[in-house]
Amino acid sequence: MKMKRFMAMAIACVMAAGLVACGGSESTATTSTTDSTAATSTTASTAEETTADLSGAVATGGSTSVEKVIGALGEAFMEANPSVDVTYDPTGSGAGVTGAADGTLDIGLSSRALKDEEKAQGLKETTFALDGIAIVVNTENTVEDQSLEQIAKLATGEITNWSEVGGPDAPVVLIGREAGSGTRDGFESIVGVEDKCAYEQELTSTGAVLAGVAANPNAFGYVSLASVDDTVKMVTVDGVTASEETVKDGSYKIQRPFVFVTKDGEELSAQAQAFYDFALSEDAAELIAAAGAVPMV
Numbered sequence: 001m002k003m004k005r006f007m008a009m010a011i012a013c014v015m016a017a018g019l020v021a022c023g024g025s026e027s028t029a030t031t032s033t034t035d036s037t038a039a040t041s042t043t044a045s046t047a048e049e050t051t052a053d054l055s056g057a058v059a060t061g062g063s064t065s066v067e068k069v070i071g072a073l074g075e076a077f078m079e080a081n082p083s084v085d086v087t088y089d090p091t092g093s094g095a096g097v098t099g100a101a102d103g104t105l106d107i108g109l110s111s112r113a114l115k116d117e118e119k120a121q122g123l124k125e126t127t128f129a130l131d132g133i134a135i136v137v138n139t140e141n142t143v144e145d146q147s148l149e150q151i152a153k154l155a156t157g158e159i160t161n162w163s164e165v166g167g168p169d170a171p172v173v174l175i176g177r178e179a180g181s182g183t184r185d186g187f188e189s190i191v192g193v194e195d196k197c198a199y200e201q202e203l204t205s206t207g208a209v210l211a212g213v214a215a216n217p218n219a220f221g222y223v224s225l226a227s228v229d230d231t232v233k234m235v236t237v238d239g240v241t242a243s244e245e246t247v248k249d250g251s252y253k254i255q256r257p258f259v260f261v262t263k264d265g266e267e268l269s270a271q272a273q274a275f276y277d278f279a280l281s282e283d284a285a286e287l288i289a290a291a292g293a294v295p296m297v
Helices: 002-053 064-080 093-102 148-156 182-191 206-215 244-248 270-279 282-290
Strands: 056-062 084-090 107-110 123-137 173-177 199-203 219-224 255-263
Touching (some): 064 084, 064 107, 064 182, 064 219, 064 255, 064 270, 064 282, 084 270, 093 182, 093 255, 123 206, 123 244, 123 282, 148 182, 173 182, 182 255, 206 219, 255 270, 270 282
Parallel strands (some): 056 107
Antiparallel strands (some): 123 219
């Protein structure tokens, strides 16, 4: 009888010990899970703090052709970083290069590649998009397509009447951009008419060129593909329509880069660097395309 009582007590002790062990294991697992959750929470919190800590101004400016693209990028960036203010001053590519050089801009914007003398000032270019330069005429003009050679002759005044290229019997009026414009540099260099154009008007913005062509039945001009609207008519060049696809594959010949201009070897502010990185990322590609330019990624 005593032996039976002893055995019962021994079994009870073993079972009790097992329950304690199981309880300890469950407690350890719970602690481990809690630690893991805390670590995840800390990581997320750190990411939020990093975004929240990003603040201040990012001053950009330059090409009027880039304004629509930078506007879209800036709006998206500020939505994700509400304490950052991205501004853009559309004063032309030349002013964008100068602003980057003298430090009045964090990032300059140019719709042309940097010249050798600008690079010699310690400036660096980074292409973030490509853009077609569209040839536009008044909506009443019956011309639909022009070759590069014809465009060159129209621009220099060698062809003076639209009837010579299949259009109406009317004088040709060229409306373009001011000296120093990236759009003008791109158009003249690609078409091969540097310093030879017979301008009727030389205007200081893309919008002004569009308005000038829209107001004059005899006018033609060149503007950023990203800026073309239904107030003018875009003509094809050598049978190719300017589009994202034809710019990307190179079949549309009148195209140029959109570039960031910064000082080589000098660090940007944290917020300017973050905006710069965002604009070059895959996340920005859809925004760039929606604004009418061709992303590099």
